Amino acid sequence: MTQAADIAVVSFERFINGDDADKRAVAKELYEAFSTVGWVYLKDHGIPQTRVEEIFELAKRFFSLPIEKKLEWRLLNPEINQGYTADGTEGNGVDHKECYEHRRFANDSCPTESELQSFKSTIDDFYSQVLVLGLSVLKCLAISLELGDNFFDKITTKADPQLRLVHYPSVHRSVIEQPGHARIRPHTDFGLCTLLFQDSVGGLEVDPFHTGDFKSAVPIPGTVLINIADLMQRLTNDRCRSTLHRVVSPNVEGDILPARYSIPFFIHPDPEVMIDPVIKEEGEVKNYEAINAGEWRTWNTAMNYDLPAPVGLGKVSIATA
């Protein structure tokens, strides 16, 4: 059995309701986690568990529709990056999952009320709640980095994160365990940070120090996992760490793996923002060149889906996914 990763559980209650000293104390705990393993379990985050369960039920209803129907909402354009992707579409057929991406402002490839009752209203509502939480987490991080409380507010005024419903279908173990295959292969996320809700099945693993030693990020009910992504690593000049993770077979007996559902929320800055490492110490050298956030997002999305990348863009970082 894979050992559990050493990921801190931090209560956000004192950040939401506390005074300045409380907020700074939570910020310190978050920074400690983000500057080491790059991950934290956040509890007391303000999103009721009933809402989380509701969105998982919604995901199950969506994915149980016939494939022909789901393909009517197919994701086609990396710049829009919204809609459905079938099993095998992302990651050259070696990832075994299907996804639906929801955005903040426009969701043309989304079931209507008559196609799937309460889908849009429920997902829009959940999206708003996770956005509020995500922006609070960024504020907390800004405090810990002494960037000024509103540092991230200024670069996320039009933030359009991606809420993803993920379904890893029930499958024979031998499919996932073929060389090079996984439910999702090792990668880093490429935005600022990701908030991840997972069900109780398990199988998510992280390699915090990039030694190939993956450890289990076990599901902890009532928490949301948060991980630093590539743009935050670049912006903080490697102070915060974007670390490799993957989803493999869960720790269960038997040949048939149970289905697993997860719901990541990928936060990106406004597209026109230049991400340039913040220098905090005299003589500190920038480890990265400045990049445009919008181009970075489009390019990385295109790479993930094997869609044609817009001309003139090229990856210039350590990111692997």
Ligand SMILES: O=C(O)CCC(=O)C(=O)O
């Ligand atoms: O399903 C999970 O737990 C992780 C998903 C993930 O890493 C991703 O979609 O980037």
Ligand SMILES: [Fe+2]
């Ligand atoms: Fe990820």
